[in-house]
Amino acid sequence: MIELAVLDIAGTTVEEHGAVYVALEEAVRAAGGRPGRQDVERWMGADKREAITAMLTTPEAAPPPETVESAFADFRDRLRRAYAERRPSPLPGVPEAIAALRAAGVKVALTTGFDREVTAGLLAEVGWDDGVLDAVVCVDDVAAGRPAPYMIFRAMEATGVRDVARVLTAGDTVRDLEAGTNAGAAIVAGVLTGGLDASALGAVRHTHLLPSVAAIPALLGLPG
Structure with a gap:
């Protein structure tokens, strides 16, 4: 049982209404990343800091911690506004x-x-x-x-x-x-x-x- x-x-x-993934993509783009739809889908359900780090990582280097934290704070702000505009x-x-x-x-x-x-x-x-x-x-x-x-x-x-x-x-x-x-x-x-x-x-x-x-x-x- x-x-x-x-x-x-x-x-x-x-x-x-998919707000989390819109906010995530927008925050990563604002931080200098260029995620595509497949990149966002790959990180659905993941730790959002981990997702941001991965999508900001380039072949040359991973993003510095302060960049990740700034993007994460931006993600939370965007998500909060999205939920205020269209309540879950x-x-x-x-x-x-x-x-x-x-x-x-x-x-x-x-x-x-x-x-x-x-x-x-x-x-x-x-x-x-x-x-x-x-x-x-x-x-x-x-x-x-x-x-x-x-x-x-x-x-x-x-x-x-x-x-x-x-x-x-x-x-x-x-x-x-x-x-x-x-x-x-x-x-x-x-x-x-x-x-x-x-x-x-x-x-x-x-x-x-x-x-x-x-x-x-x-x-x-x-x-x-």
Whole structure:
């Protein structure tokens, strides 16, 4: 039986209209980088500082730390403005799915490539900052972000789940699936509510492809 569902945030449980990747690309360009669409897609779901560093790295040199920090601060400012202009909201059926999982005794944790400050603001926007979830793990809580499995393990630690064979993970990016596989989760589900289609997600090791997180209760044989 699944005891813990570990779910990504942006594009998986929360509709934020792709603002994170627009803000990321714009911040990298403002810092002197020239990322293309494929470059941004390659870093979907990753630690944002790591993504900025990679996209600013040239064959000659990596960017100095102060450049990365400046670009990261710019990214957060751009994202904050984007969320103010177009508020994020839970994806359809997700609040109901989370409620159904928790009613059945399945704990629900969110993980994200955002840092704690950005995450806290985002969850407050969608009304998930108090009592809706069992745990929230941010990239700055662990030694490395996705595809490392550490955020999943931290979610297990936070919720008291000891057996990874009782863990389900779900996300909308390649790195989400890689992290779930690296953790050894029993169910590693890709969801099609983000920026990648079934072809892109299906090319990565997984156990299921789902239209959305809303399909998870049915997958587990729970009432929706």
